[in-house]
Amino acid sequence: MAAAVDVHPSHGVAAAFIARLVAQGSPLCISTQVCREFLVVLTRGPVEGRVFTVDEALSVLAGVRASSVLLYDDEAVLGEVLDLVRKHDVKGKQVHDANIVATMRANGIERLATLNAADFRRFEDEIALEPLVS
Secondary structure, eight states: TTTOTTTTTHHHHHHHHHHHHHTOOOOOEEHHHHHHHHHHHHHHBBBBBBOOHHHHHHHHHHHHHHHHHEEEEOHHHHHHHHHHHHHHHOOTOOOOOOOOHOOOOOOTOEEEEEEHHHHHHTTTEEEEEOOOOO
16 A cells, blocks of 8 residues: 555655566566455545545555456465464454465465565565565
8 A cells, every 4th residue: 555655654665666576577466355455444544644535545446456466365365364374373353464475375476565564474484575664
């Protein structure tokens, strides 16, 4: 979200990272779960003082999707989620993070760029973390 929303405090760092990936020809991926979470964040209240309407949030998401490969939840992802939950003793809301990692694993994606690296540290034996620091 930070790269797509210019009022986000980490917009500069995230946008620069995305620009580097694009310049390198690296594909950008987004999951259906992340799309839903993106809409939740933009529509639940002000983002750095900016209030997004539903149409604005959908428009921003459409821009992100236009430049990204969309990864779907399916039976393979569910199998990975169940494996990760068991292996890493994942509970509560942390299952959402496990689902992101499961989607990556099911689709052969090895690297996750995130502003929330602490949320994914438990999965460092599964994926490579690319912490973005603003």
